[in-house]
Amino acid sequence: MASRPRRRARPARWVRAENARDALGARRASKAPFYVWSLRPLKIEAFIHDLLCEIHFTAGDAKAGLAAAQHAQEVDGDQTRGGRIAWILCHQFPEREEEAFEQAYRYAEFGGYEAVTALPGYAAYAERRKRRVRPDKGWRWGGRSEPASDATLREAERKLGIALPKDFRRFLETPQRSELLLRIDDRTTTLRFFPAAQLVRSVTLCSSTSLAPKSPPRPRPISVPTTACRCATSCRSPSRSI
Numbered sequence: 001m002a003s004r005p006r007r008r009a010r011p012a013r014w015v016r017a018e019n020a021r022d023a024l025g026a027r028r029a030s031k032a033p034f035y036v037w038s039l040r041p042l043k044i045e046a047f048i049h050d051l052l053c054e055i056h057f058t059a060g061d062a063k064a065g066l067a068a069a070q071h072a073q074e075v076d077g078d079q080t081r082g083g084r085i086a087w088i089l090c091h092q093f094p095e096r097e098e099e100a101f102e103q104a105y106r107y108a109e110f111g112g113y114e115a116v117t118a119l120p121g122y123a124a125y126a127e128r129r130k131r132r133v134r135p136d137k138g139w140r141w142g143g144r145s146e147p148a149s150d151a152t153l154r155e156a157e158r159k160l161g162i163a164l165p166k167d168f169r170r171f172l173e174t175p176q177r178s179e180l181l182l183r184i185d186d187r188t189t190t191l192r193f194f195p196a197a198q199l200v201r202s203v204t205l206c207s208s209t210s211l212a213p214k215s216p217p218r219p220r221p222i223s224v225p226t227t228a229c230r231c232a233t234s235c236r237s238p239s240r241s242i
Contacts, residue, residue: 014059017051024048046076053084062092074192079112086116101125106188138183148172148196156196172196 024045027034036044049072056065066088073081086100101122104113116122153172157163164172172195180191 011055013051014055017048017055021045021048021052040076042075046072046081049075050081062088066092074198079107079110081112082107083112083114083116086113090116090119097121098125102129105129140181141179146195147174152196156199160199 053068089100104116
């Protein structure tokens, strides 16, 4: 009888990265203070998912790599992480190339998108984008997300302890509506809507206070005379604060 093939062991750094991710999540859930040098906990979380992104791509799992890159951008976004997501979309998800080009077109001037703007197809897209007639309305939907299943919505409601409004449930069940792009003069502002699976984590992050213990208030200084006062009325002796 043929034996079942053994499952390939994960590299040690993969295990360490996942352990760090789980430990950070457990500390945050317990609201116990922990020491991370002078770095913010969200920055540590983003670094961990940066590493997980590289590990997943090395293992050939582009979808998990993209998810890790997007998580890092959500918790501590910057131009470099945004450019990395656009690069991943171009090389691993060609059907979403225009979405990546649009991100590069809007934000490349701030840096981080050089690998995307250097692609052969970007120059043609940028020319088409410049000639595009502005729509009458000052907003449009962008981004893509998987439609939320009924089971995912019920689980989110259970963890949140509330029932989601019916219209919001229908919104989460509609794919390709994860970003609302608003045009204000010559600027574009993006409103990002979290999918149902991330609602609980997002609410927890927004409602949680700082994990570092608060220092007690400093006592107000009390002025006392440095020498014994012998005057019968007002004291004019020099004083010091303690």
